[in-house]
Amino acid sequence: MRSIRLKTHLPLSEVRQLLHTGKDPIARTRLHAILLATQGKNRMEIAQTLGYSTRWVSL
Numbered sequence: 001m002r003s004i005r006l007k008t009h010l011p012l013s014e015v016r017q018l019l020h021t022g023k024d025p026i027a028r029t030r031l032h033a034i035l036l037a038t039q040g041k042n043r044m045e046i047a048q049t050l051g052y053s054t055r056w057v058s059l
Contacts, residue, residue: 012038033057 010018012035019031029050036046043057050057 015031015034015038019028019035022028022031033046033050036049041049043054047054047057
């Protein structure tokens with residue numbers, strides 16, 4: 001499985017803050033996926049954690 005590569009646009013602390021204070025559930029799910037990816041989780045692990053298919057996790 002191909003690894004996920006992220007570009008840094010926001011500091012990780014800001015991503016965490018947005019995740020915990022955000023009101024939009026879709027945005028929060030996406031931020032949660034990004035945080036999991038920064039922790040070294042692969043697509044399958046992210047999908048299982050969030051309850052989505054691996055196809056949905058296409059960062």
